Amino acid sequence: MSQLNNLDFRFKIERGWHSTVIIFPALRIVLKVFNKGLIKNAEKEFYFLKMLYNKGFNVPKPYVLINDKERPILIREFINGLHFNEFLSFASLESIRTVVLRLIKLAYKLDLEKIFIDELSKVTRNILVTDDLYPYIIDFERATVSNRSNVLQFLSYLYRLSLSKASFADKIKEIIDIKRAIEIGSLYKKKKDFNLILECLKM
Numbered sequence: 582m583s584q585l586n587n588l589d590f591r592f593k594i595e596r597g598w599h600s601t602v603i604i605f606p607a608l609r610i611v612l613k614v615f616n617k618g619l620i621k622n623a624e625k626e627f628y629f630l631k632m633l634y635n636k637g638f639n640v641p642k643p644y645v646l647i648n649d650k651e652r653p654i655l656i657r658e659f660i661n662g663l664h665f666n667e668f669l670s671f672a673s674l675e676s677i678r679t680v681v682l683r684l685i686k687l688a689y690k691l692d693l694e695k696i697f698i699d700e701l702s703k704v705t706r707n708i709l710v711t712d713d714l715y716p717y718i719i720d721f722e723r724a725t726v727s728n729r730s731n732v733l734q735f736l737s738y739l740y741r742l743s744l745s746k747a748s749f750a751d752k753i754k755e756i757i758d759i760k761r762a763i764e765i766g767s768l769y770k771k772k773k774d775f776n777l778i779l780e781c782l783k784m
Contacts, residue, residue, distance in 0.1 A: 599616055612654055665708040
């Protein structure tokens with residue numbers, strides 16, 4: 582019991598449309614409590630997390646799915662990092678360049694697996710960047726098996742960021758040739774060739 586008393590149970594809560602996320606940083610676990618009746622959502626997320634983690638993708642390790650019919654709970658690894666847009670707000674150009682390239686590589690690997698996550702068109706709270714500049718995708722509730730492209734979705738998001746009034750918009754313009762990215766879009770859909778993506782990056 583003394584060991585239990587020494588554990589740090591402090592937590593924070595984040596609420597989304599389909600779930601409530603309870604984060605225990607010191608315990609390095611996250612509880613994702615799905616809304617009533619969303620067992621299929623929970624099962625799908627657990628399935629994709631388990632599969633991708635076992636294949637070496639940058640995703641949290643899934644521990645267990647408590648398959649409660651009322652409010653299923655997914656318990657997964659806590660990733661200590663900043664949300665992508667928070668990271669962009671203060672990071673150096675070189676750090677942003679490193680993370681963007683790693684994210685595109687991650688999206689490309691998902692394309693090869695034909696897993697479309699539908700979360701890269703508006704990156705808000707579903708990607709975390711660690712201190713050593715590795716991006717982790719943490720949300721797979723909307724993932725599907727599809728030929729749709731995560732890479733093109735993410736490039737489209739970067740394009741919109743570059744045109745925005747955000748403080749980091751100019752940094753995005755220094756990393757990616759937006760005009761070239763638009764040009765190679767249709768070619769990439771046909772070939773899934775990573776070298777095409779490299780053509781539009783100012784690396």
